[in-house]
Amino acid sequence: MKGVGVRPAELKRLTVAEAADRYGELVRAKVVTGALSPATAEVYARDVATFVALAGPDTVLDDLTGEDVDAILLAFARKPDGRRAAPQTGTQAGSQVGAQAQSAASQARFRRSVSALFKHATLAGWVQLNPMALATVTARERGGLRAERRALTREQARGLLEAARALEPEPGRRRDQRTEMRDALIVVLLTVVGPRVSELVRANVEDFYVNDGVRYWRIFGKGGRTRDVPLPQDVAAMLDAYLARGRPRTREKALLLSWRGRRLARGDVQAVIDRVVRRVDPARRRSVTPHGLRHTTATHLLADAVDMDAVRRVLGHGDLSTLGRYRDELPGELEVAMRSHPLLRPARPAE
Structure with a gap:
C-alpha cells in the first residue's frame, strides 16, 4: 500500500499504455544518439509490451503498488516461453501446452526492464512513488524470480x-x-x-x-x-x-x-x-x-x-x-513477543 499523502500537482495520471508509448519514444531516441544499441532497445520494447499486457493497458501507472508489481513479475515467470517449447506430440503440436516457463535469465532481464521503466516514470513525474522500492520479488540469475518473503501473514x-x-x-x-x-x-x-x-x-x-x-x-x-x-x-x-x-x-x-x-x-x-x-x-x-x-x-x-x-x-x-x-x-512479531514476555506475566497464585 502506498503511503497516504497529497498528490503533487505536476503528477501526470498516465495509463500503463500511455506511459509505455512515451517511454518507447525515449528508448528510440537513445538508439538514434548511440546511447543504446538496437538489440537492447528491441529487448526493452518487447519486455515493456509484455508488462503492458500483464498490468492492463488502461490501468493508471501511478495506481500500481509493490504487490501489483510482484504479481506481474511472478505472472511473467510462469508465462510459457515459445522459444523454449518442450517436445510435443499428437494434439499438442503447434500449441503452447508443452512450452516451458521463462528461463531464470529472462525473468531477471524482465525485472530490469520494468525497473528501468519505473525509474524513468519517477523522474518524469508519472508516479509519485516508485513501486519497485516496495516489490518483494528479487531477480536471481540462477534461480529466477523469487519473493524475498514467501510466507503469507x-x-x-x-x-x-x-x-x-x-x-x-x-x-x-x-x-x-x-x-x-x-x-x-x-x-x-x-x-x-x-x-x-x-x-x-x-x-x-x-x-x-x-x-x-x-x-x-x-x-x-x-x-x-x-x-x-x-x-x-x-x-x-x-x-x-x-x-x-x-x-x-x-x-x-x-x-x-x-x-x-x-x-x-x-x-x-x-x-x-x-x-x-x-x-x-x-x-x-x-x-x-x-x-x-x-x-x-x-x-x-x-x-x-x-x-x-x-x-x-x-x-x-x-x-x-x-x-x-x-x-x-x-x-509485528517482535512487538507481540515482547508484550507477552514470560517474565512479565503475573505470577500464578500458590496452590
Whole structure:
C-alpha cells in the first residue's frame, strides 16, 4: 500500500499504455544518439509490451503498488516461453501446452526492464512513488524470480483459506466437471500441512488412513523417507467430503484428479492456487506459490511456539537446521513477543 499523502500537482495520471508509448519514444531516441544499441532497445520494447499486457493497458501507472508489481513479475515467470517449447506430440503440436516457463535469465532481464521503466516514470513525474522500492520479488540469475518473503501473514493466510472453503461451482459447468471441492482441499492441505508440491501430486487415496479416530496422511518424501502427519479435524472432514462427493469415480489411485480422471501435475496446482487467490478480499490478497504456502505453514507453527522438532517432522526435514530457511519474519512479531514476555506475566497464585 502506498503511503497516504497529497498528490503533487505536476503528477501526470498516465495509463500503463500511455506511459509505455512515451517511454518507447525515449528508448528510440537513445538508439538514434548511440546511447543504446538496437538489440537492447528491441529487448526493452518487447519486455515493456509484455508488462503492458500483464498490468492492463488502461490501468493508471501511478495506481500500481509493490504487490501489483510482484504479481506481474511472478505472472511473467510462469508465462510459457515459445522459444523454449518442450517436445510435443499428437494434439499438442503447434500449441503452447508443452512450452516451458521463462528461463531464470529472462525473468531477471524482465525485472530490469520494468525497473528501468519505473525509474524513468519517477523522474518524469508519472508516479509519485516508485513501486519497485516496495516489490518483494528479487531477480536471481540462477534461480529466477523469487519473493524475498514467501510466507503469507496470518490475515493473508486466513483470507486464502476462507476463499477456498467458500468456493462455489463455476456457472455452466456440468456436475462431472466441477472441481471446487478438490481445489479447496489442495489449498487447505498446502497451507495447513505444508507438503512439497511433488508430495501432494504424488499422494494416493490409500495414503490416508484412520488410527484411533485420527485421520493421518502418510507422505512419501525425499530420499524414500515417509512421515505420518495427523490432519486437523476440519481438514479431515474436507478430505472425506471430497472422497465421497468430489472425486471422479475411477480406478486411478491418485488423490487429486482432473475432471477427466487424470492425476494432476505440479503446474495444475499453481493454477488452482491462482484461481483461489483471485477470490480473496483484495485487502488480504497476495500471490503465492505452493512453496510459499509451505513457508507459511512453517512460519506460523513456529511463531505459535510449536515444538521445533514437531514442525521438522511435519515438513519432513532431516534436521532442525533446515527449518531456518523456512522461517520468515512476520510483521509485528517482535512487538507481540515482547508484550507477552514470560517474565512479565503475573505470577500464578500458590496452590
